[in-house]
Amino acid sequence: MSAPNKSYDPVEVEALKPEEIERMRDEAVAAIAAAPDLEALREVKAAHVGDRSPLALANREIGALPPHAKADAGKRVGQARGAVNKALAARQEELEAERDARVLVEEAVDVTLPYDRVPAGARHPLTTLADRIADVFVAMGYEVAEGPEVEAEWYNFDALNIAKDHPARTMQDTFFVNTGGGDGTRLGDGLGPGDSGDVVLRTHTSPVQIRSMLDREPPVYVICPGRVYRTDELDATHTPVFNQVELLAVDEGLTMADLKGTLDHMVRSLFGEGLKTRLRPNYFPFTEPSAEMDMECYVCHGASVGDPDNPCRTCSSEGWIELGGCGMVNPRVLTACGVDADKYSGFAFGFGIERLLMFRHNVEDMRDMVEGDVRFTRPFGMEI
Structure with missing residues (x-):
């Protein structure tokens, strides 16, 4: 410039x-x-x-x-x-x-519209009930044990004293994954001691008990919840995939009295005080002696028996509800797992969680539990 x-x-x-x-x-x-x-x-x-x-x-x-x-x-x-x-x-x-x-x-928002048009989900009642059952036994000092759902035949049958010709080992009840590999080996080889046999979808959670005894030195106190498989048709009272919970206790001096006391405590914890239980003789290959465990109907307390004017839907006016099988662990099972049957004894029981949910909450159709409809799960809430 x-x-x-x-x-x-x-x-x-x-x-x-x-x-x-x-x-x-x-x-x-x-x-x-x-x-x-x-x-x-x-x-x-x-x-x-x-x-x-x-x-x-x-x-x-x-x-x-x-x-x-x-x-x-x-x-x-x-x-x-x-x-x-x-x-x-x-x-x-x-x-x-x-x-x-x-x-x-x-970008206007109509505040008069419903704010909750997308319904909230809910925790599935089977999961909630399984956790409540596990909590009862964890409080007693039991350990929650788990195992594979695809299991060697030795764990699922042989170690449990279920004979080769037992009906449960046929295709009528069991899903066999495969009976052999392409190289001529059996798929179960190496999964269990001795002759491991075929590979199956476990038919009960009892193989977890076998694995627990093999992995631990006595005393053993475990609760075994999990999913199991059987060749049942899906209908109102049956499903090919369902949930079980089993218990195993192995220690010195255990008797049927210990089993009865444990079951009584479970019933009181889940259904309330004052309910009676009873054991009816039965047979299971893996327990001896064996029994079916019933509990007094928690709705009518037996008052509906013989009273046609006041029927009870929960127990069908029988006064008792069947929970599941139980008994003292068969010495052959203890021996198969390397436990000294002369020194130790044990007891076990198991029952289906779906069936427990059905009569506990008056669920009439088991298919409602597996269809994934939130209208079924939401009434049970988000209980943890």
Whole structure:
């Protein structure tokens, strides 16, 4: 830029002529008014208010004027720039108001609509009940044990004293995964001691008891919940996949009295105080002596027996509800697991959790438990 020149007439500076400053101001104000949105307004601001805008460049020319001419030129440029900034602020406020109004319309939320149209899920009652049963025995000092659902035949049958010709080992009751590999080996080889045999989907959780005795030194106190498989048709009272819970205790001096006391405590914990239990003689290959365990109906307490006017749906007016099988562990089972049957004795019992859920909550159709309908699980809540 040139040095100050007192004899220089500012009127001759093109950018500082009054009509030129008015033109730049009017052009900037018109561009601001024509900006359709905030994005366009930002571009207009950079062009007419920024450091390279015409008025900003004109303002720089003032420094080259003689002192007596600077005031008048600075006043004209300052008034023009002030008018442009005022128009810019007004247009920005107007566009922001339009944007906010548009957002309120486009993103409106109707607060009168239901807020919970997507129903909440619920923990499946079978899981809740299995955990409650496990908690009862964990509080007594038992350990929760688990095992594979695809099991070697030795664990599922042989070690439990179930003979080769037992009906449970036929295709009628058992899912056999495979009876041999492509190289001529049997898939069960190496999964269990001795002749491991075929591979099956476990038909009960008793193989977990066998594994527990093989893995632990007595005393052994375990509870074994889990999923089991049998070749049943799916109907109101049967399912090919269901849940069992079994218990095993192995220690010195255990008797049927210990088994009865343990079952009594379980019934009181799950159904309330004052309920009676009874053991009816039965037969199971893996226990000797064996029994079926019944508990007094927790609804009618036996009052419906012989009273046709007051029938009980829970126990079918029989007064008792069958829970499951139990008994003292057969010495052959202890021996198969390397436990000294002369020194140690044990007891075991098992029952189906689905059946327990059915009569505990008056569920009439077992298919409701497996269809995944949240309308079935939601009434049971989110109990943990």
